[in-house]
Amino acid sequence: MYKNQPELMKKFIYLGITIASFISPKAFAQTQELRGAWIATVINLDWPSRGSTTEKQQKELLFIFDRLQISGINTIFFQIRCEADAFYQSDYEPWSYYLTGKQGQAPEPFWDPIIFAKQEAHKRGMELHLWLNPYRVIRSISSTYPKDSTHLSVRHPTWMMPVKNTLLLNPGIPDARSYFTQLIAQLALKYQPDGIHLDDYFYPYEGMTNEDAATFEKYGAGKTIHEWREDNINLMVKDVSYLLSTEFPTIKWGISPFGIWKSGTPAGIVGLSGASVTYGNALKWLSEKWVDYIAPQLYWAIGGSQDFKSLSNWWSLQLNGRHLYPGIAAYKAEPSMTSLASLYKADEIPKQIEHLRDRQIPGWILFRAANISQTATQGLPGSLANDMNKYLSLTPSMHWKSQQKPVAVKSGNIVLQQNGYLVKWQKSLAASENDVLPRFYGLYEIPKDSLLQNEKPKLTNDKLIRITSDTFIHLPLKTDRDKSEFFITAISPNSIQSEPFQLTRQVTSIRELNNLTLTLEDPFPNPSDGELNLSYNIIKDQEVSINIYSLTGHHLATLLNRKKYEKGEYSLCFNLNSLPKPGMYLIILEGKWDRIIKKWVSY
Structure with missing residues (x-):
């Protein structure tokens, strides 16, 4: 609990968890900053409940968006292509198994998740960037699901490249590269997203042997196989860059490569050489200005042989005028998702963000959305909402894109x-x-x-x-x-x-504002899966109670019982999974002089 202003105290109380505060002047240094989060849909990591109803999937997505908004996130990276499939109505690829439970089956009742997500993200002041996996066709050959007749593995078997237990789109086949560029063109034209985002799955992390020997023999004349493989990735990046910069110049686009370019660079860094193994050479893309930004996955703590500070500093020197938005491992702050040896301390991610701001690095992206919750990750959401992202921020302007002011509001x-x-x-x-x-x-x-x-x-x-x-x-x-x-x-x-x-x-003719002694904002999120955030303003010192009732008047829970408050703004977070679901409830805030009732839905 701490003061924001001399006259007005703002206290944040989270019940059942400990919220760590890490306030410093550098926490608010950026006037514009990309504050991103990845929403992973592959194997339903973040979303959705596979095969569930349209209504439920939409509510789940809104719940995620609401949590991200509370935490100050202003950019969503929404995975819409996992295994040569589609979380949207595509002319090229089948509906995703991870959406409907059957590849190629449209949702019923019909909806298009991209249209819905873009509209809802924009309402909340968040950009929507469409995240694609460029080359993965089947993530596990030995453990997969039936493929639709329109799936790439069925339509173009000669484009496929099996590597160990994964099936990939062969980057060395020109027709396959053209296909991917056409797919991007359809997405850009149909949906006009804020951004297009590719992840790091180029050539596989498991390494290559001779899986593409025949393709190399056909297309690789005059180059070593390593030069040819890197050139295959570069040609794809160049083609997408040309498409977006000439036909869709307002769309931002970038790539999230492995965080270590090459082991030993910079000095003291030891690990897998991403550019050598996946053939994704981000320095080439930056030198040619093919991307608007780079988002290397810096999923390590400060210090050691994979030091976050050393790596982010090094990347910041390679940009050639482009932007850097390092990926940050939010999952390593959650005890249930990482080993004790790798678990971040509660202040690790705030310190990483503070370092980026200190270096004037214009943004960051958290992996992943499920780890930004009010009841996990050691108070990370509270630290983001109340400290690191205390003030809203626009995403960074890019000087190579239009600087024209938009049409102003006139009334x-x-x-x-x-x-x-x-x-x-x-x-x-x-x-x-x-x-x-x-x-x-x-x-x-x-x-x-x-x-x-x-x-x-x-x-x-x-x-x-x-x-x-x-x-x-x-x-x-x-x-x-x-x-x-x-x-x-x-x-x-x-x-x-x-x-x-x-x-x-x-001014309308209502009760004078000065006579009110307390106010209550609408519950958030609403509807919810059990998480309840309440914000209320105590205008005059008094005792306050908060109770939950059914619509029939049955008392279900007491959240506060005649707690004495001084004048100020307060926020509460509860986990109310014990309430019957689904249900509609009345939340009643009652003080000495006023009584306020709000409706809240839990599903």
């Missing part, structure tokens, strides 16, 4: 209502084909006494309170909100902001 207002403020504005509209339309809108709350006459407001991260693609926002009641002015900016796909528009206040 909007803020209305005081019984349960809070309704902020609404008119969508930005293009006047000509050259205008840039916004991807998001940013809402800033700025104290009136800090605004200077005839000067533009300073749009700093500590004043940015929401990012969304919607044109309305609900804000909770606060006693000092009448002392602030609100501004909206339009935000381009490259995080360029328009001129701010000041919202007009419209």
Whole structure:
């Protein structure tokens, strides 16, 4: 528990777990920063419940998105191609077994996860990058599932390259390379995602022997087999780069290679040489500026022969003007998912993020979404939400992409209502084909006494309170909100902001704000699988109780019992898996003078 402001205390209480706080000035150093998380769908690591109903899968995905938003994540890397399959309606590949339980079978009732995920991510102010595995066709030949007639292994058996127990798309076959580029083109054209992201599965980590000898003999003239293999990967990267940079320039794209380029580089680093084994030579991609960013998987702690600091520092010197977003091993902070010898200390990931900010490295990506929970990973979500990502941040602008400001908001207002403020504005509209339309809108709350006459407001991260693609926002009641002015900016796909528009206040005839003694925000997430986050504002010192009732009035649980609170903002996190599921409940916050009721659904 700690103070944020001299007059207003903000206390975060997590029941049943210990939240570690690691606050430092460097925690808030970045004005723009990519704060990412991978959502893995292969073998249903993060999502979904394979073969379950559309409704359940959507609720599960929203629950993940809500948790990521709470933790300050602003970019989702959503795996939509695991084994030459599709988590979307594809012209090239069958529906994924990991989605419906049968490869090639469409979901019923029908839905397209990319369309749904993009819409919901944008509502929450998060970019959606589509994550593809480029070459894996069957991850385990000896233990797999029936393949659809449209699967690559059935349609193009001559393109296949078995290596030990894995079946790969042969990178040395030109037609196979063209096929993958066409697949990317369809994704970009159909969905216009914020980004395209490839992982590190090029040639296999198990190593190659002579599995591609016949292909090399046919296509590898004039090169050694090692030069040829690396060139195969480079040609794919170059083709995708040309496609996206010329046809879809707003789409950001990058690759996440193994974290060690070559053993011994930099000095003192010992481990597998990613560029030599997988033939994914990230330095070539950076030197040619084929990628917008690189996201090496730095899944090691600070110190030792695979030192996070040494590796991230070295990568930061290889960029050639591109961006670096190191991958961070969130799973190593969770005791149930890693050995005791490899388990991170509670402050390891905050220290890694602090180091990146100290080096002005513009972002990071956590592997993986399931490890960002309120009840695991040694308090990591609390540290992210309350300390490291205390303030919102736009993703980094890329200087080689358009710097044009989007069309500004031209009208909007803020209305005081019984349960809070309704902020609404008119969508930005293009006047000509050259205008840039916004991807998001940013809402800033700025104290009136800090605004200077005839000067533009300073749009700093500590004043940015929401990012969304919607044109309305609900804000909770606060006693000092009448002392602030609100501004909206339009935000381009490259995080360029328009001129701010000041919202007009419209006061409605309701109970005077100063007479309220407490307020309660809507439960979050809602619906939920049992996790409940409550945020409430104590406006006047008093005793407070929180109880849960069924819709029929039956008392089910007491979360707080006449606990005395001082004036301030508070947050609680509960795990309520003991409640009957599914169910709809009433959460009642009661103080000395006021009583507030909210509905909450658990599934």
